[in-house]
Amino acid sequence: MKKAKVYFIGAGPGDPELLTIKAKKIIEKSDIIIYAGSLVNKKVLNFVKSGAKIYNSARMNLEQITKIIKDAYVANKTVARLHTGDPSIYGAIQEQMDFCQKYGIGYEVIPGVSSFCAAAASLKQELTLPDVSQTVILTRISGRTKVPKKEDLERLAKIRATLIIFLSIDRIEEIVNKLLSGYSKNTPAAIIYRTSWPDEKIISGTLSDIASKVKKAGIKKQALIFVGEVLSKEGFKKSVLYDKTFSHSFRKATNHLRTPGVRKVKIRRIR
Numbered sequence: 001m002k003k004a005k006v007y008f009i010g011a012g013p014g015d016p017e018l019l020t021i022k023a024k025k026i027i028e029k030s031d032i033i034i035y036a037g038s039l040v041n042k043k044v045l046n047f048v049k050s051g052a053k054i055y056n057s058a059r060m061n062l063e064q065i066t067k068i069i070k071d072a073y074v075a076n077k078t079v080a081r082l083h084t085g086d087p088s089i090y091g092a093i094q095e096q097m098d099f100c101q102k103y104g105i106g107y108e109v110i111p112g113v114s115s116f117c118a119a120a121a122s123l124k125q126e127l128t129l130p131d132v133s134q135t136v137i138l139t140r141i142s143g144r145t146k147v148p149k150k151e152d153l154e155r156l157a158k159i160r161a162t163l164i165i166f167l168s169i170d171r172i173e174e175i176v177n178k179l180l181s182g183y184s185k186n187t188p189a190a191i192i193y194r195t196s197w198p199d200e201k202i203i204s205g206t207l208s209d210i211a212s213k214v215k216k217a218g219i220k221k222q223a224l225i226f227v228g229e230v231l232s233k234e235g236f237k238k239s240v241l242y243d244k245t246f247s248h249s250f251r252k253a254t255n256h257l258r259t260p261g262v263r264k265v266k267i268r269r270i271r
Contacts, residue, residue, distance in 0.1 A: 010086040010112015015196035030080035039084035074089035086114040119192035135161035139269040141168040157182030169223040188231035
């Protein structure tokens with residue numbers, strides 16, 4: 001019986017401690033490792049077992065990658081395919097999964113911590129504040145990979161939700177101009193460079209000055225752009241989830257000072 005299987009693994013944003021326990025276990029047992037060398041922290045490779053073959057996909061094309069996968073399947077070997085962040089977001093894994101499907105190769109996707117989640121943690125920022133924004137949009141600007149016209153930044157800006165832009169920092173001026181079709185120039189913005197890496201850098205401002213700050217800092221790649229009123233951390237209502245007047249299936253509402261969930265004990269006097 002074949003044990004051969006391909007695991008498409010989200011290796012997280014950079015910090016190897018953000019690798020999931022499940023991902024670590026699979027890396028430790030895999031016979032072949034194919035990792036996105038341009039973005040995945042090489043410290044993750046410390047978990048690779050002795051004798052496993054390691055390939056850097058930054059120097060490879062799709063046909064070369066799928067050949068390794070197919071050869072591994074024939075040889076009954078387990079493959080760990082490491083992608084940065086979470087593989088479901090700009091991971092380019094669909095064509096690899098389709099290849100596995102075509103040749104009957106078993107595969108599984110192991111989710112990872114996306115860079116936008118790590119960046120929000122670095123900003124100490126909740127992305128969905130009541131009465132401010134309950135929608136988060138993840139997008140990018142058109143490059144060699146085109147963005148559908150219906151998803152142009154000018155259209156998305158009109159929603160005025162919390163917006164996170166990937167793979168686009170080198171065109172920050174163009175991005176700001178598009179965003180001003182919906183957001184005001186005073187809308188808060190933040191740039192997070194190499195989130196969770198030792199050289200992480202955060203630049204904060206508004207749409208009126210964020211482009212000049214980015215250019216001054218010399219940031220041209222590996223950065224996320226955050227835009228939205230949530231970044232001001234103002235004007236929001238407290239969540240009803242923990243409001244004492246709010247009931248749900250685990251807790252009844254209370255209007256007095258006794259702490260919910262704490263039993264009131266009667267004390268009898270002994271005479």
